Amino acid sequence: MRLSTLVYMHKNMEKMEPLLYDVIVVGGGISGLSAAARLKQFHVKSLVIEAASIMGGRMRTHQETNLELGAQWIHGGVNANSLYNYAIQKGVLNKENKIQEDSEKGIFFYTSTGRMIDLETSQKAWEIHERIVDESENYPKGGNGVQISLKSYYEKQAKEKLKELRQVAKNKTFSGEYESDLDYDEEDLKLAMDALIIQFEAYCGDTLDEAGVAVYGTSQELPGGDVPFPSGTSSVIRELEKEIDERVMNTKVTRIEWKDDSYFISTEERPEAYRAKHVILTVPLGVLQKKSITIEPPLGVAKETAIANLRPGRISKVFLHFNEPFWIPGEGDIIFLWTKKEMEQGVKSKDWTTRVSSIHELESCPNWMVMWVSGDAAVIVDSIDDEQVLKGATRILRRFTGDPGISVPDKILRHPWLADPLTLGTWSYPSIHSKHQDYYELMRAMPSPENPRLLLAGEHVHPQYWSFMHGARLSGLEQADKIIKYMGKMKPKQNGISAAK
Numbered sequence: 048m049r050l051s052t053l054v055y056m057h058k059n060m061e062k063m064e065p066l067l068y069d070v071i072v073v074g075g076g077i078s079g080l081s082a083a084a085r086l087k088q089f090h091v092k093s094l095v096i097e098a099a100s101i102m103g104g105r106m107r108t109h110q111e112t113n114l115e116l117g118a119q120w121i122h123g124g125v126n127a128n129s130l131y132n133y134a135i136q137k138g139v140l141n142k143e144n145k146i147q148e149d150s151e152k153g154i155f156f157y158t159s160t161g162r163m164i165d166l167e168t169s170q171k172a173w174e175i176h177e178r179i180v181d182e183s184e185n186y187p188k189g190g191n192g193v194q195i196s197l198k199s200y201y202e203k204q205a206k207e208k209l210k211e212l213r214q215v216a217k218n219k220t221f222s223g224e225y226e227s228d229l230d231y232d233e234e235d236l237k238l239a240m241d242a243l244i245i246q247f248e249a250y251c252g253d254t255l256d257e258a259g260v261a262v263y264g265t266s267q268e269l270p271g272g273d274v275p276f277p278s279g280t281s282s283v284i285r286e287l288e289k290e291i292d293e294r295v296m297n298t299k300v301t302r303i304e305w306k307d308d309s310y311f312i313s314t315e316e317r318p319e320a321y322r323a324k325h326v327i328l329t330v331p332l333g334v335l336q337k338k339s340i341t342i343e344p345p346l347g348v349a350k351e352t353a354i355a356n357l358r359p360g361r362i363s364k365v366f367l368h369f370n371e372p373f374w375i376p377g378e379g380d381i382i383f384l385w386t387k388k389e390m391e392q393g394v395k396s397k398d399w400t401t402r403v404s405s406i407h408e409l410e411s412c413p414n415w416m417v418m419w420v421s422g423d424a425a426v427i428v429d430s431i432d433d434e435q436v437l438k439g440a441t442r443i444l445r446r447f448t449g450d451p452g453i454s455v456p457d458k459i460l461r462h463p464w465l466a467d468p469l470t471l472g473t474w475s476y477p478s479i480h481s482k483h484q485d486y487y488e489l490m491r492a493m494p495s496p497e498n499p500r501l502l503l504a505g506e507h508v509h510p511q512y513w514s515f516m517h518g519a520r521l522s523g524l525e526q527a528d529k530i531i532k533y534m535g536k537m538k539p540k541q542n543g544i545s546a547a548k
């Protein structure tokens with residue numbers, strides 16, 4: 048059916064019976080599009096309903112600059128990664144696009160008094176920080192691990208590791224070496240460790256008070272490094288869009304109700320506009336938590352508790368363009384060492400700048416830098432205007448580098464993911480109340496696995512790869528497969544190989 052005919056039909060349905068589909072997919076991000084493309088492969092008629100004016104959700108490339116307003120890296124450039132495979136198959140990525148770890152680059156740590164701390168100390172701090180991050184991922188999983196917040200975990204580990212270092216220093220002094228021979232400054236190291244916790248926040252996706260360490264490590268890291276898409280994440284979305292059946296955009300789903308042996312889908316424009324035998328609901332966690340869509344009968348206590356226990360993630364990613372770069376190419380990665388006191392005062396006075404962890408130059412886009420903000424501060428950033436963000440960013444850059452001549456960036460680019468009612472978060476993570484089992488509960492079809500009618504998909508439901516684009520894609524594929532199997536359409540494996548994911 049031609050798209051113009053379809054648009055005409057959808058616009059003129061006021062007096063029509065609901066349009067009937069095998070499957071309605073709510074949300075056109077990577078999970079929804081992957082599900083719909085999979086259904087089409089197996090001749091299952093589906094419709095994707097997307098509330099925004101473009102598909103892709105949190106995968107959004109700014110066309111003129113190629114900057115990624117949302118997701119950027121495929122974490123894990125290996126065959127085991129279904130998104131990586133798909134991108135290679137479609138030619139939007141090639142095997143040479145793998146990037147190496149940029150350990151060659153210097154990390155510059157600046158204090159709030161405009162002093163750069165020496166390289167040995169910053170390297171030592173970074174080393175300890177990375178060790179803590181790695182070890183947190185190996186924390187005993189699920190029920191075996193005592194559930195504490197990542198913040199307590201990080202602070203405890205940092206303290207212990209600094210103590211161990213002090214012990215080594217003491218032993219050296221006893222053996223006749225002087226402390227001044229040590230290759231780091233103890234006070235600066237402590238300052239750096241206190242501040243680097245915000246780096247961990249930017250990595251995890253929020254302040255760490257509520258993130259639960261025992262479930263945190265269940266998100267599996269694939270090998271193969273971090274791989275960017277040369278033409279942006281939107282390039283993979285465009286490929287998927289070619290492979291789906293039907294779609295409507297600018298259409299917000301408000302109600303999903305089971306009656307007369309099918310689901311009736313209401314939109315803002317029209318009650319019961321669509322009818323389907325199965326629904327795959329892929330709206331983000333924040334949207335589910337806000338209950339922007341009424342679901343009848345409700346999801347039930349187990350799923351609702353699992354949803355309430357997860358957190359949608361609060362990060363602001365802000366791109367700044369400098370007409371005249373103040374950094375030397377290759378030396379534009381700056382970590383801001385706020386003191387503990389400054390950070391605490393910042394929380395009290397709602398000064399978002401004290402939660403800016405770092406700023407990084409973008410080698411692929413000269414003159415551009417990206418700044419990360421986490422937690423409550425990110426919520427503030429997403430609610431204020433560009434001018435205020437530019438002012439705040441310039442203020443901290445001048446203060447930390449000690450260079451009052453740094454010019455105000457002349458352009459700013461960002462998407463307010465936390466304020467956008469269609470996302471209400473960045474990428475999800477488990478709280479101290481979550482159990483790993485919750486993800487399996489969220490993936491469990493309703494009303495039962497034998498009768499899969501309503502299925503949740505999205506980055507927030509995948510038990511192994513939650514938070515990632517490839518987790519979102521896999522969740523869509525797996526939920527679509529349950530419906531395909533139920534409908535008896537699953538093709539027998541050919542030569543032992545089923546259709547590639």
Ligand SMILES: Cc1cc2nc3c(=O)[nH]c(=O)nc-3n(C[C@H](O)[C@H](O)[C@H](O)COP(=O)(O)OP(=O)(O)OC[C@H]3O[C@@H](n4cnc5c(N)ncnc54)[C@H](O)[C@@H]3O)c2cc1C
Pocket residue numbers: 073074075076077078079096097098099102103104105106116117118119120121122298299300301329330331334339340362364464468469470472473474504505506507514515516517519
């Ligand atoms: C700043 C940022 C950086 C990130 N970096 C990375 C990264 O480097 N690597 C990585 O792997 N992941 C990253 N992520 C996470 C990644 O973007 C997500 O895991 C993934 O894109 C989620 O896909 P999804 O299909 O689950 O959800 P979404 O992409 O959010 O799709 C859900 C869709 O539902 C639609 N919708 C909402 N409400 C309704 C409604 N009522 N009716 C109809 N439609 C509705 C939304 O408009 C949206 O299009 C990042 C995310 C952000 C925000």
